[in-house]
Amino acid sequence: MENTQTCVATAQKAGKFVTSSHVESLLSTYKKERWVNNSKHIQKEDSLSVWYSVEELEAFLAAAKANGADGVKMYFGVYTPETAKELRYEERQTIVLVASKTKALENGSTIDKSIYVQQGDRAEILAYNAGRICPPACTGPGTGNDTGFDWDNMGILIDRKDEGMIII
Secondary structure, eight states, X not given: OOOXXXXXXXXXXXXXXXXXXXXXHHHXXXXXXXXXXXXXXXXXXXXXXXXXXXXXXXXXXXXXXXXXXXXXXXXXXXXXTTTOSSGGGTTOEEEEEXXXXXXXXXXXXXXXXXXXXXXXXXXXXXXXXXXXXXXXXXXXXXSSOOOSOOTTOOOOEEEOGGGOEEEX
C-alpha cells in the first residue's frame, strides 16, 4: 500500500497558505489599482469577492476528480444580462472554476487542459459559477441585512481627486 505522505509530496502544487498581511496587501492593491476604475466604468460598485459554501466546493471538486482532473483553473469573468442570475449582478465581475488536467508537452513544459464531460449529444466544460458576489450581496440571502457592505473588510480611503473620496 502506498504511503499517503508520498502521494501528497508528489502532487503538483501551485499555491500556498499566506498571512493576513499578504491578503490585506493583495486586496488593498486591487481596490486601488483595479476596483476603482472598474466601478467607474460600470457606474456602480464592482464586486470584490465571490462566496461559495464548503459543501458546494467539495461537490465540484469530487466531480472534477471523478472526471480525471488534477487541478482547478479560476477565471475572472463579467456577468452579461444572459449569464447574471440576478439583475443586480449584471456587469459585475465573478470567478468561474474550471476543472483541468495537467498535460506534459513534448518540449518538457506542461499545459493545464480544461476537462469536458459528455452531456447528452455534446461535450460541456466541467465548470462552476454563480456564487454570491459582494457587492451587491455582502451579508447573505435571507438575513434581512443585505446592505452591500462587507463589515469584515472595512476597506481603505481612496482619494478620487475631483470625484471626491470613498472608503472601500
